[in-house]
Amino acid sequence: MLDRNKIGHEFESFSADVEKGRIRMFANAIGENDPIYTDESAAKESGYKTIPAPPTFPFVMDMEAKDDLPVVKLLDLNIGKILHGTQEFEYFDRLYAGDTVTISSKIADIFDKKNGALEFVVVENTYKNQQGALVVKSKNTLVYRNGGHG
Numbered sequence: 001m002l003d004r005n006k007i008g009h010e011f012e013s014f015s016a017d018v019e020k021g022r023i024r025m026f027a028n029a030i031g032e033n034d035p036i037y038t039d040e041s042a043a044k045e046s047g048y049k050t051i052p053a054p055p056t057f058p059f060v061m062d063m064e065a066k067d068d069l070p071v072v073k074l075l076d077l078n079i080g081k082i083l084h085g086t087q088e089f090e091y092f093d094r095l096y097a098g099d100t101v102t103i104s105s106k107i108a109d110i111f112d113k114k115n116g117a118l119e120f121v122v123v124e125n126t127y128k129n130q131q132g133a134l135v136v137k138s139k140n141t142l143v144y145r146n147g148g149h150g
Contacts, residue, residue: 001119002119009107011105013102015103020040020051036048036052048094048096052095053094053095057095061103062105082142082143083144084143086139087138088139090138092136105123118143118145119143121144
């Protein structure tokens with residue numbers, strides 16, 4: 001069983017830059033062809049101050065952490081037994097090219113189902129822009145398979 005005492009653990013915050021090229025690559029990768037994500041004049045004509053980041057872009061910034069998936073190290077998880085469960089986003093404002101975002105993460109919950117055969121780790125992230133304004137919150141749930149193969 002995973003250590004429930006880790007609920008509430010806060011990971012080291014870090015910063016990531018929102019770059020135009022990265023937004024373009026992400027938009028291409030997800031099949032988003034709205035020109036607001038690739039053309040600054042199209043973005044401004046649509047009422048944005050510059051190129052906005054697509055809604056699920058914050059997930060890309062999570063990869064900027066010093067440790068890749070720090071929750072894996074903290075809970076000593078076997079990476080072969082982890083499944084991506086759910087991911088939710090709550091938006092308060094837009095992320096834009098040129099922003100520097102500070103990402104803070106914590107373990108919000110750990111629980112199990114099926115008599116411990118499956119354990120769930122809920123990680124909450126907050127994303128604040130360079131003015132310190134909360135822009136996005138996300139909640140990611142990892143599923144950890146105990147026993148069996150993997």
